[in-house]
Amino acid sequence: MVEKGKDQIKVEATPVREANPGQPPQKEGWGVENLPYPDKVALIQTRWDLCTGCGTCEMACSMKHFGVIHRELSRIRIFRYLLPIPKSVQNVCCQCSEKERECQKACPLDPPVIHFDKEKLHMVVDTERCLGSSCAKCQEACPASVPRFYPPEVDYPLVCDLCEVNGERKPQCVEVCPNFALEYMAPQFPQHLERIHPDQKAEYLSKRLYPLPKDKIQIPPEELFKEEK
């Protein structure tokens, strides 16, 4: 910024991530991965086109929350489709917009076990009161089938808490994703529009392969080279 009337030119330093003030950025580079973390409502945006399906995010999530390497305990999941070639897409809670929190609406208990915490700015689950996988109304209600159970060890819905500890949010999956296929940022549009079922995500991606149908890899040579005898 140039201050008028002075010879000196003052340049503001590049902001570092607020999640770790004073520390150098975790990832080097000038891209979106180096932007400061948001301080208001935020979510993990998934970029399915960039996802290579390595599953490092799943490892990071289970390590952060349970201290083990266990895909099934991860709050972010990778699903793999044949379109006809393999393609992976992510599935994670997008902390839906206020009027579209279907899981919260569906919870049979009052107040709802699964709800948005306005202090912590993410979905929370009251694990003590939860009825467990025998209920699973939240999973049914979520259009993307995000809340997951892993009974008997984890009999409450696993949803993304943005790795919040004492008010500090630092999603580990975003930190480790080698492909920048996950972005932690303030919502760019109503969050619930991020909430697309993995099947539907795969369907959209398969349209890129037009005119190839999903169950065919090519026009078979018998059809293509018919005239040659």
Add this chain to the structure above:
Amino acid sequence: MKFQLLEINLSTKEKKVVDVSQDIRQYLGGRGYGAKLMWDRVPQGADPLGEENILYIGVGPITGFLGAVTSFNAKSPLTLRGGTSHMNGHFGVELIYAGYNAGILLTGKSPKPVYLYIKNDDVEIRDAAHLWGKMNLAAQQTLHRELRKELDDQNFRLMTIGPAGEHLVRNAAISHEFYHFAARLGMGAVMGSKNLKAIAVRGTKAPAYSYPEEIYEIVTKFHKDARLKKAQDRRWGHNLSVSGRYYNTTEGVKNKQLGWDPICDLSNSLILEQQYKLWNDSCNYCHTGCKVPSFRRNPPLGPTIAELRHDNAGGWDANVMLPGYDVQVYLTSYVDELGLDSEDVSGVVAWMMECYQRGLISREELNGIDLTWGNLPAICRLLKKITYRDGIGDILAEGLKLAPLRLKKEMAPYAITTKGIAITSYEPRGSMQDAIDLAVVPVGELHAGRGVPKRVVCDSLTICAFLRHNIQEVFGLDQFARDMLHGACGWEVSQEEWLDMVRRGAYMERCYCIREGYLPVRDDMMPDRFFEETIYNKYGEPKILKREEFLEKREKTYFAFELDRNGIPLKENLKKLGMEFVIPPLEKTLPNWD
């Protein structure tokens, strides 16, 4: 950590889970343990396509970290000796999550077509009549539709064989998620001989790793420090090497008749990236994403997708004089659909093309196929004949060890092979190191130095072959392996013990092959063409292999592998490693062994 092997007898439908922790501590798993199982379970001289052969689908203690290699081990129908083949993807790690962290051992033969269904402890042998005869993609999609009840089942990992495996074509491959292949050495034919069409696995249990935080630290450090690998391989995948190889005269042209041809310049990886690339895809916990599917849609060949890399597309390049990626994308996916080993069958086709060029085989003998160089429709028709063992295809389906015996003997010298496996996407005259690397593998021509003991141990552990140099740079392979074994299994492995593990796997494979008739000094040879015919590269420089130099280097390599000058392990070394049991049977096959 306990290691559990799922053992299934397909003849009697008997299933059991065996604790093999003792053996895994010795042989690690994958390729090394597979060789041990072959030694123990397959009688000497057994028919590879008979009931006595086994199929070991192996994983290792650290499978799933930095690529999830699955190792397939069986007596090879192609070489009639030990066989091993490796595929990447997600199959191996799913098997571990299902609780079988020492793999699956298949014995016997099912009376009718079946597939294997595994979901955690639930193991079933199911009827596969409706899948039999289907191409790879159709079989995988049909099976997937059947198994998917809810979203969680989406991640069922499947592997299938195509029509080639069903018809016992000796170089048939096993396919997983369409473009991951365990292609080499006829593993698909072994699976077909057991009447096993597919395996579907889903696991929701986690292995009890001893120190997960150590593993997590190593893997994330690797992702960060091996960034260059990612930057390079993400653009073109492993097709990049083809472009460079033509200029080093290390890539075959016209069945090795030429050193260079203008057609080679069409293999330009930039074209692949800019015109065809779709996106990146990677294996378990690997940051690289070196799978780069290519998509073409324009006429005349219409829409096709394929994943081109050195191994599968290299053989369908200048070696059969096909021009550029447009054609390769079409042909490679056709071969994948049929379930053939792209690399090996392209060698068979190139051999036939040269025989046709020289007038050694007529158009009538080829069932009316005009097999001129680069003739795409003709190649497709011949591939179909090979797959369904129709006419001339019935002979060619026997592979380069057995087929030349059934054709005119003048044709045999043009079969470019060692130990019955085609050398297609390599041209040893450009590099003595390549020639040695290809020659000294006991199981046959497996490229990229796959005979070196430290490579065998990578396949036993199992870590991705493409990451081995980067692991060496970032941690050093020995240190990495010992740290990972500590993190995963809690073993304190000393450097000396680690080196013994390295030796044990490599010796075991070599000993098994020797028992089945492998004689290193006789078999570790290159075809005469490489020593007798000079080729010229683009700049007119002559390239040829010198026989004396080759033999001298080969002997040095044997010494480097801790073998004697004839490529046989020393008895004292075997005793030191606790492998005395191999000595009496080997003494019978090697009368002059001391």
